[in-house]
Amino acid sequence: MITKRIIPCLDVRNGRVVKGVNFEGLNDVASPVELAQYYSKCGADELVFYDITASAEGRKLFTDILCETAKKVFIPLTVGGGINTVDDFDRVLKCGADKVSVNSGAIRNPDLVSQAAKLYGDQCVVISADVKRVDGVFRVFAKGGRENTGLEAIEWIKRCVGSGAGEVVLNSIDTDGVKRGFDLEMLEKVSNTVSVPVIASGGAGNIEDFITLFKTLPKVDAGLAASIFHFGEVRIASLKEAMAANGIPARLQRGA
Amino acid sequence: MLAVIDYGVGNLFSLRSSLEFLGVETVVTSDKTEIEKADRIILPGVGAFEDAAKKLRDTGMAELVKRQANSGKPVMGICLGMQLLFEKSFEYGVHEGLGLIEGFVRPLTDIVPRELKIPQMGWNALEFTKPDCPVFKYIENGDYVYFVHSYYAADCDKDTAAVCDYGARVTAAVSKGNVFGCQFHPEKSGDTGLSILKAFSEV
Numbered sequence: 001m002i003t004k005r006i007i008p009c010l011d012v013r014n015g016r017v018v019k020g021v022n023f024e025g026l027n028d029v030a031s032p033v034e035l036a037q038y039y040s041k042c043g044a045d046e047l048v049f050y051d052i053t054a055s056a057e058g059r060k061l062f063t064d065i066l067c068e069t070a071k072k073v074f075i076p077l078t079v080g081g082g083i084n085t086v087d088d089f090d091r092v093l094k095c096g097a098d099k100v101s102v103n104s105g106a107i108r109n110p111d112l113v114s115q116a117a118k119l120y121g122d123q124c125v126v127i128s129a130d131v132k133r134v135d136g137v138f139r140v141f142a143k144g145g146r147e148n149t150g151l152e153a154i155e156w157i158k159r160c161v162g163s164g165a166g167e168v169v170l171n172s173i174d175t176d177g178v179k180r181g182f183d184l185e186m187l188e189k190v191s192n193t194v195s196v197p198v199i200a201s202g203g204a205g206n207i208e209d210f211i212t213l214f215k216t217l218p219k220v221d222a223g224l225a226a227s228i229f230h231f232g233e234v235r236i237a238s239l240k241e242a243m244a245a246n247g248i249p250a251r252l253q254r255g256a
Numbered sequence: 257m258l259a260v261i262d263y264g265v266g267n268l269f270s271l272r273s274s275l276e277f278l279g280v281e282t283v284v285t286s287d288k289t290e291i292e293k294a295d296r297i298i299l300p301g302v303g304a305f306e307d308a309a310k311k312l313r314d315t316g317m318a319e320l321v322k323r324q325a326n327s328g329k330p331v332m333g334i335c336l337g338m339q340l341l342f343e344k345s346f347e348y349g350v351h352e353g354l355g356l357i358e359g360f361v362r363p364l365t366d367i368v369p370r371e372l373k374i375p376q377m378g379w380n381a382l383e384f385t386k387p388d389c390p391v392f393k394y395i396e397n398g399d400y401v402y403f404v405h406s407y408y409a410a411d412c413d414k415d416t417a418a419v420c421d422y423g424a425r426v427t428a429a430v431s432k433g434n435v436f437g438c439q440f441h442p443e444k445s446g447d448t449g450l451s452i453l454k455a456f457s458e459v
Contacts, residue, residue, distance in 0.1 A: 001421050002378045003400065040446060045379055071273040076402060076444050096269045098444065121303060123375055123404050167377070197377055221378065251379045251400040 003249040004214050005045035005222035006236055007078075007199065008229040010035060013052045015061040017230070029230075032065050036073045039229070042236040043253045044075065048101070048169075048224060051081030063095050070096020080128055084108065089116050093124070101126035101169060104142045106160060107149055117164025122196075127165035129157055131186060132173035138186060145173045153186075154193055161194045168194060169224065171201040179205025179228070182213045187220055197221035207234055207242045214248045258457060259294035260284045261321070263311045265336070266302035274443040278450060280457040288320055296457065297324055301336030305345040305361065305407070308336055309353060318354060325356050330434045330459045332391070338430065338437030339407060347407050356435050359412030364405070367424040375406040380420040380440075382428055389417040389431045390459050391438075394451035401428070401440040401448055408439065434459070 011018040016030040029035060036047055049069070051062045059082060070077060079092040080101035089100050100120075106112050106127060117125045130141045131153040138153035157168055170190050172183030182203045191198045200213055201224040210223050228234045243250035260271055262284050275282040283290055291297060299321060301308050312318040325331045333341045342353045345361035353361070364374050379400045384392060403420070409427040417436075418429040430437040436456060442449035 002372075002376060002380045002403075005378055070270060072277065074270070074274050074277070074443060074449060075446050093267055094269065096273065098270070123377060166375075195373060197373060221373075254396065254399065 001249045003251045007046045007222055007224040008039050008044050009048040009224050009226040011050045011052050014058055015065055033069050036069045040073045040075050043240050046076040048078045066095040086115050099124055099126050101128040103128040107142050113160050113165050114163040122164045122166035125165045126167045127160040128169040130171045161196055167197045169199045175203030181209040191219040199224050207239050211246050257294045258282045258296050259291045260298045262286045263315050263317050265308045271443045278454050296330040299333040299337035305347040306351045309351050325435050328434050332456050333437040338439055341437050357415050357432050360410050361407050362410045364408050369423040372423045376422045377404045382418040384418050386417040391436050391452050391455045393455040395448050399448040401445040403440045
């Protein structure tokens with residue numbers, strides 16, 4: 001049976017992980033390569049590398065780090081941040097990324113999804129949407145959640161999937177950082193609308209939140225989080241064990 | 257020396273990296289002499305069957321791979337590379353494969369219940385049907401590997417080495433003498449995948 005995926009997200013700026021804190025058995029928690037190796041060993045099913053630099057030098061450093069990671073970590077890698085053109089896809093795919101996630105780039109250029117899907121295949125293109133309720137309507141936000149695009153979220157996601165996006169990362173701005181659980185209402189709407197995998201993001205505070213997510217919404221394929229993994233509030237191995245104990249298909253490490 | 261055949265299909269960065277990580281002497285090449293000299297061959301591939309099969313034929317790689325496999329050299333196909341080992345694929349029409357393994361490539365939609373998503377994307381457990389298959393030497397029944405595919409190998413029971421459960425029994429690995437195939441991506445399947453590649457490098 002295919003398992004539900006657990007995905008840590010690493011924000012990388014100037015070649016370092018932002019939010020890296022303190023880990024036993026890890027010398028340099030701010031090293032994306034070391035942190036990625038650590039997560040892979042702990043049983044992460046996939047990793048997201050998010051480039052939050054804006055400068056050209058930062059971008060070069062990011063791709064160098066991505067290459068170095070892909071030489072040592074052998075689980076699927078998704079890259080996001082600063083993806084605006086097909087050339088950006090090419091740049092990160094050459095460095096070992098398996099999937100590329102687009103957000104603002106697709107809002108600015110709606111043809112980006114279809115162009116990339118045609119070149120690299122649907123399975124390679126991930127649409128990432130930052131969504132927030134505004135007067136009771138789900139709206140897509142751009143620029144890291146600062147700017148309301150006015151786009152209605154469900155229609156937007158449907159359109160992107162129609163253009164060839166093979167996966168959806170739904171990040172709820174309303175629950176992000178609150179640590180009171182994923183945005184089940186928003187996730188239910190989206191996972192009932194599209195037939196491609198949906199990854200839940202924003203709001204997980206503890207193991208129970210993941211269990212609730214997968215039990216309530218069996219159509220959701222994966223759960224993504226950042227700081228709760230980085231800060232060690234949720235250990236991936238314990239999360240996987242709890243999932244298995246609750247009858248949720250999970251990939252357990254052998255001997256773990 | 258292990259030769260990964262580069263025929264212009266897909267990105268070989270991760271496959272090369274995983275073999276180098278294992279310390280397997282590897283060359284990624286389209287050079288026929290180099291491929292003939294190698295002591296084992298990996299046929300990779302992502303994308304559409306028709307396009308890949310045409311590229312293999314146009315570059316003369318199809319004949320070369322067949323000759324090498326028939327001479328007893330270990331050959332492993334990965335993902336689309338595995339599907340290309342079969343006689344025919346029914347992906348958008350009917351297309352000839354290499355015919356090294358008997359069977360056909362058919363859409364997952366033929367056998368997978370409608371509520372499951374296509375492609376199958378994610379980690380699934382291997383259920384060995386040939387536990388003695390040499391590429392399973394360092395792994396165990398039930399270990400997880402990473403899949404991304406919309407088509408599967410059918411009518412190949414006697415050469416099926418492992419299946420996975422995706423609402424139906426789906427061919428996950430095949431073996432026939434010195435010819436092996438993985439529907440999943442060993443280069444993206446963590447320690448389990450690396451162990452499979454290591455075992456192949458020792459076949």
